[in-house]
Structures are given as structure tokens and as C-alpha cells.
Amino acid sequence: QVQLVESGGGLVQAGGSLRLSCAASGRTFSSYAMGWFRQAPGKEREFVAAISGRDFYTYYADSVKGRFTISRDNAKNTASLQMNNLRPEDTAVYYCAARQVPSIRRVEEEYDYWGQGTQVTVSS
Numbered sequence: 144q145v146q147l148v149e150s151g152g153g154l155v156q157a158g159g160s161l162r163l164s165c166a167a168s169g170r171t172f173s174s175y176a177m178g179w180f181r182q183a184p185g186k187e188r189e190f191v192a193a194i195s196g197r198d199f200y201t202y203y204a205d206s207v208k209g210r211f212t213i214s215r216d217n218a219k220n221t222a223s224l225q226m227n228n229l230r231p232e233d234t235a236v237y238y239c240a241a242r243q244v245p246s247i248r249r250v251e252e253e254y255d256y257w258g259q260g261t262q263v264t265v266s267s
Contacts, residue, residue, distance in 0.1 A: 145169045145256040147239045152261030155229055159265075163224040165239030165258060173197050176242040177215055177222040180251055181235035181263075188251055191237070192224060196245025207233075229265045236260040 151163040165177065178193040192203045192213040201213055212225040222239060240254035248254070 145175070145241050147241060147256055147258035149237065149239045149258040149261040152237060152263045154264045154266065157229060157231055157265055157267050159229050160225070160227045161229065161263060163226065163237055163239075163261060163263070165222040165224075167220045167222070167239075167241060169220070172220040173217040174243070174245055176245050176247050177213070178240045178242065178248070178254055179213060179222075179224045180238045180240060181233075182238070182260075183232075183235040186235075188238070190249045190251070193247045193249060194222065195247050198245075200247060202247050202249065226263070229263075231265045231267050233263060234265050235263060237263050 146168040148166045173196050176195050179191040180188050181191050182188040194201045194213045210228045215222040238260045239258040241256040242254045
């Protein structure tokens, strides 16, 4: 079973940047699509970004397109989310997720493994 551990969350002022990292266990990391989701207080969990396992295709939610960048380093078993120009509405717990096939999906039910989440708070 894959274990995912997020890090890099914190408090940042609007307009600032944070970089989230997700460290994954296992030896088949490149076969997994990776995604980032977030859940704000009182809101449903929503898709943020995803990247395919080997071809590195990416897809972003409209709300973060142009501001966030998802990447991965298969040699290090890590996935990252670079978040720039952060807005207060980006405040949420951010979750790293892994799908056992390399193709991208944007629905949380398609993902098999989840990290514990890391808090991102954007102040005005």
C-alpha cells in the first residue's frame, strides 16, 4: 500500500507563494497518476491539479490555472504543487492523492491513496 506524506503548508499573505510536497512510498511511483485536492471549511473536497505517471500530462482546475504548477520527480518518489499569487479563497487543507494507473482523473473517487493533508492559510 502506498503511503503519502504532504509537507510545505503554512500561513502566507495574499499574493505570496508556497510549495507543497508529497513524498510517496513504494517502488512503482511512476505508474501512478498523482493529484492534489483541497477542502476548505464548510466546503466539499475539490480537485486542484493532476499529473500523469510517465508522460507528465497535467490538468488544472480553472480556479488555479496559471497560478499553480504541479510537477513530479519519479526518481525521488515526490510530487509537488507550486502555488503562486495565492488568494484568501485558496485557504484549505490540501491533500495529495495517488491513482494506481498513470492516466489523469479529476474525481476523488478515482484515487486509491491519500495523504493526511496539510493546511494552507492565505491571509489578506
